[in-house]
Amino acid sequence: MPQNLVIVESPAKAKTIEKFLGKDYKVLASFGHVRALPSKQGSVDIGNDFEPKYHVLPESKKHIDAIKKALKESDRLLLATDPDREGEAISWHLLAALGLDKKKNPGIEIQRVVFHEITKDAIIHAVEHPRAIASELVDAQQARSVLDYLVGFNLSPFLWKKIRYGLSAGRVQSVALRLVCEREKEIQAFIEQEYWTIAARLGVAPGQEFKAGLVAVGGKKLGKFDIPGEEVATALKAALLSGSYRVDKVTKTEKKRTPSPPFTTSTLQQEASRKLGFSAKKTMSTAQKLYEGIDIGEGGTVGLITYMRTDSVNLSSQALQEAHDVISAAYGPEYALAKPRLYRTKTKNAQEAHEAIRPTYISKTPTELKKFLTPDLYKLYELIWKRTVACQMAEALLDQTSVDIAADLATPPVGGPFSGARQAGLRASGTVIRFPGFMKLYIEGVDDQDEEKEGLLPAMAEGSPLKLHEILPEQHFTQPPPRYTEATLVKTLEEYGIGRPSTYASIMNTLVERKYTRLDKKRFFPEDVGMVVNDLLTAHFARYVDYNFTAGLEEELDQVSRGEKQWKPLLKEFWEPFFTLLKQKEGEVSKSDLTTEAMDEACPECGKPLVVKLGKRGKFIACSGFQDGCKYTRNIESEKGGEVAEPVLSEEKCEKCGQPMLIKDGRYGKYLACSGYPACKNIQPLVKPRGTGVVCPECKEGELTEKKSRYGKMFYSCNRYPQCKFALWDLPVERKCPKCGFPLLVKKISKREGEYLKCPKEGCDFKEGGKEQK
Secondary structure, eight states: OOOEEEEESOHHHHHHHHHHHOTTEEEEEOOSOSEEOOSSTTSEEGGGTTEEOOEEOGGGHHHHHHHHHHHTTOSEEEEOOOSSHHHHHHHHHHHHHHTOOTTTOTTSEEEEOOOSSOSHHHHHHHHHSOBOOOHHHHHHHHHHHHHHHHHHHHHHHHHHHHTOTTOOOOTTHHHHHHHHHHHHHHHHHOOOOEEEEEEEEEEEETTEEEEEEEEEETTEEOOTTSSOSHHHHHHHHHHHHTEEEEEEEEEEEEEEEOOOOOBOHHHHHHHHHHHHOOOHHHHHHHHHHHHHOEEOGGGOEEOOBOOSOOOOOBOOHHHHHHHHHHHHHHHOGGGBOSSOOOOOOOOOOTTTOOBOBOBSOTTSOHHHHGGGSOHHHHHHHHHHHHHHHHTTBOOEEEEEEEEEEEEEESSOOOSSTTTTOOEEEEEEEEEEEEEOGGGGTOOOOOSSSOOOOOOOOOOOOTTOEEEEEEEEEEEEEOOOOOOOOHHHHHHHHHHHTOSOTTTHHHHHHHHHHTTSEEEETTEEEEOHHHHHHHHHHHHHOGGGGOHHHHHHHHHHHHHHHTTSSOHHHHHHHHHHHHHHHHHHHHHHOOHHHHHEEEEEEEOTTTOOEEEEEEETTEEEEEETTGGGTOOOEEESSSEETTEEOOOEEEEEEOTTTOOEEEEEEETTEEEEEETTTTTOOOEEESSOOOEEEEEOTTTSSSEEEEEEOTTSOEEEEETTTTTOOOEESSEEESOOOTTTOOSOEEEEEETTTEEEEEOOSTTOOOEEESTTOO
16 A cells, blocks of 8 residues: 655654645654744855745754655655645655655655644545646745845844844834834824813603713814813803703704624734733744644544635635534624625735634534633634634624703803803714524624713604703813724735735734833833934834834735746845845944933032943943943943832732732832732732643632742743642643553653653653654
8 A cells, every 4th residue: 555654844743744635644753943044144145136045944853764664665645735825835845855856756646735723524525636836836935035144134234333232123123123112112202182071961751861972062163172270160160050951953863883804813813812811922832722623532533723914805605604603603694694795815826725713513612612622712713713703603783872952051151262152062872682593692892992882872853852961061182193003003014015924923022022111000111222223224224124114025025926926036126235235334334322311400529421221131321431440330221310209000900819910120120019018028020821722620619820940940830839739840741641541641852862751750750752762
């Protein structure tokens, strides 16, 4: 019997796929990328038409050796890496790393297979319909990789010389940083403006009261700032208290609301952030687990969602039929559609367009699968399931009523812009859901604002009088634009056409890891070094952090993926002006201009001018006579008008005494400290430990989280400590031990044995992988 060797990226799905294909197929994993551009100068030969010098990754050598060994017993090689540009490139790189070529290896048939869900039907269909590797997709990925290298390995050393060692610049990362920094500058420059609104509490009959807002005075429609202060508001209140009120006009309209389309990568990240509080990184790692396969009892291990990196909002005809059947059975035929609702995909890449993120089996409800899923897996699956089903439910029907109210003022306002006015207009609105449709199951979340809530209105007839109960003036102040959350930053990048679904999580992660920004209460705050780097890039490399230029480059990469543009000429077009500008700026830009700002204040110790300098922990005030021996410094953030600033109050509560936690600045950065000090001396890190997504096997409630011991060694312990004291020194892997049944394994790495899995339960000797295992 001929032996078929199938290569996937992840070991988690290899066994599932092997089970679907049967004994004639062996499935191995590449463990992601196998070749890459080394992180050093000279990895792209610019003089030789931008030829990339790929190297096999050290951690991939053992996986390649395993594949080579299996190939000796195989007649056919099926490359089943992920269905996107990265996956296409991994297949291409794998052939190069294996030294395979159709001309040199006529005895081995090499084919590419693509599937978007890990189900038996999808896998078998993919194997029955193989194709060749799409060179256009590989070229597009190579172009992106080389472009990112050219920017990173030329602009980053420039930052080292001009600001400080260890900084980095990235083609998309720097544009995302610009968004965060420009928003911060908008906030700093914002000047609040006072304005007032006035509402009246009116009644049709006892118990039938409602509120109406003032919208016009003396025949003039009110603008936002037409009631600028308390004096004008008080004059209007006095006049309105003297008024007689009647219903002038009642307008009833029927509104239809349609559901949001099914999830793409970016919309899933946004909604998981809004509704579940998940970071983009956590959303993607959780989705990866759902995609690669979950053991669901008698059904075995199966992928529960389709591929999670997609720009598409399409649903297959099978999925549409399943959704229709589920809706009809669960909610009744009136909630199902006679014809499926189709959504248009924005992407122009027909080659890459596949389905939206959806459950592989819509009939498997979240409730049915809950017992097989960890809390995080369940939450994300439920979100995806509801969004998918809701998009094929009937539209919601709403009755909206708008009531215009006329007021005759017996005593007109005295003084101010409305002096002498005898009439005023008010308006009240109310909405009644006549038929909930999809809203019965799911309503999309919103960013930085509450959905407008309109109450029910009593029945009213035009011309009928209304009784005034109360006039309610209210003071407001304009608010600065909100700082970006992960959801709004992803949304903005997508709107500009910057980055791609697979890159959003890593972009935001890099901004925080490089300490260019910090996430505080789920908002991005730029750090001092981030602001300095951004100022340098926007002042001297404006074109390369320009939103339209970066989006245009993304479109050119898409053209390469569609075969409309060649990748090496694209690199040349980018590189020549970029390199010329870089050389010019090396002579023009001074380090002191970037890292030192003059102050109009003398040093209290030696009398020389003070300056603001950029240090490792941000900006600080120092004496300009430092070279002459004056060591005077002070913290720039610790003083406000000469007085020590109070620590910032956080939203966290002390788990020991319940008092609020303060954000303090210490030797190693910001941390949380109990406001009850010295009675309570509890301190906590400002950034909470990262979760692994693995449920604690001891208490079965907590999550194993990444922590550091007092000596700096990483370990993993239950986040319910001290109630649960379970801990491991090695990375937990959510997989049951096949020998003793313990709920998880651990990943160990040693020089002698390499990487392998082991059961952590005392007395169990189960081990899988490693160099010495036969």
